[in-house]
Amino acid sequence: xxxxxxxxxxxxxxxxxxxxxxxxxxxxxxxxxxxxxxxxxxxxxxxxxxxxxxxxxxxxxxxxxxxxxxxxxxxxxxxxxxxxxxxxxxxxxxxxxxxxxxxxxxxxxxxxxxxxxxxxxxxxxxxxxxxx
Numbered sequence: 001x002x003x004x005x006x007x008x009x010x011x012x013x014x015x016x017x018x019x020x021x022x023x024x025x026x027x028x029x030x031x032x033x034x035x036x037x038x039x040x041x042x043x044x045x046x047x048x049x050x051x052x053x054x055x056x057x058x059x060x061x062x063x064x065x066x067x068x069x070x071x072x073x074x075x076x077x078x079x080x081x082x083x084x085x086x087x088x089x090x091x092x093x094x095x096x097x098x099x100x101x102x103x104x105x106x107x108x109x110x111x112x113x114x115x116x117x118x119x120x121x122x123x124x125x126x127x128x129x130x131x132x
Contacts, residue, residue, distance in 0.1 A: 006040055009047040019096035020060040027058045027067060030102055034109040043070075052116035056109060064093045067100055067108075074111045081107070 013021050024047070031038065031049055038049040048057030048068070057068040069075055072089055075082070081104055086093040094100050
């Protein structure tokens, strides 16, 4: 975990309006709780986490906040749970007044951990086959 990245993430959050900062700090704390091995990092220029690759990111915009599972597969699989939130290919938009429920964020993070771990295992298995 880069100290410079952590400082940049903290500076990013400090510049936000109170409501957005509080909402995103809550997301940050929840992800840390669910994924204690994940490392905080700037991912594509926004605060996020990495564990066996990019895990999730979060950001603030003028009219909303965004949570980025970095996986259209996970978003598609959780379409029913995400009803009521505006989504795009890799984005879940929310507001401080209508946050993503903690249980849903936790479920997304767990799925992403599994997805990344599976991808790593597949890559390792492929390397063993090609070097054998």
